[in-house]
Amino acid sequence: MPTSRVLLWAGLAAAAGGAVLCVLGWYGISGERFAERQLPFLASCTVPGAALIVAGAVLVGAAGRVPVRGTAPPAEALEDTAPPSSEEPPVRVPGGTLAHRPDCPLVAGRADAEPAGDAELGPCPVCEPWPR
Template sequence: MRTVRLRIAHLVLRAGWTALAAGAVLCVIGWYGVSGERYAERQLPYLASCSLPGAALIVAGAVLLAHGRDAVAATRVEELYALLVAAGSADADESGRPAGGPVAVSGETLTVPGGTLWHRADCPLVAGKAEAVLVDGRLAASGGLKPCPVCEPAEETG
């Protein structure tokens, strides 16, 4: 399904470039014909048969190019989203919990001096940091620190 849409989008892009090129050629032919005629009544056939259709083809080509590029981008976004969903379901299968759940489960809570969040000890944001210190329960209860949105420490721990 995605490859069919991608092929159609590439076909639209090719048609856009072809229309642009044909329009440019017609405009050049029209200009050349008009420049060789001295009287306006002899210039009108070149304008009507070459320059105006050439300008219309240039506009149509620009529209096709814009639509084709949007279609290619939308197809690539859908493909990336499908990969993301597949990776999320694979993460949920390996760990036995949903992919959107907390990333840490330790009961001990830490903070970084000068920080505004408190974390579980195994949170990836503080894991392995020597400057991380244990959170005082009174500090967490007073509202001086907020729970980390990544590891989601419970309010009663700390």
């Protein structure tokens, strides 16, 4: 799966900026003898720099999981997203408010599924038993 260039470059830029802030914080702390004079460098450079490094690592890691816009999904994913296509009458589960096709994954294999009949039911968003 291709990586998203925006996430990748944003992650690299965040990590590089964080590294620069950590180096600046270390340089500022190294010149101060007393701890109370080192705290501003920790608060303004080192802690935000570490946070940017972590955020950059998360963005770079996420870049490999996000598909690039305009790329087609694998053929296996397209086969799984097609709605069920049974031509039999709709069914429902007792007490349910949705009508399903008999081969809908939400009711397939359920022994308590019964014909919907003339009950006023909404269409299942997964199998869409009636044409819109």
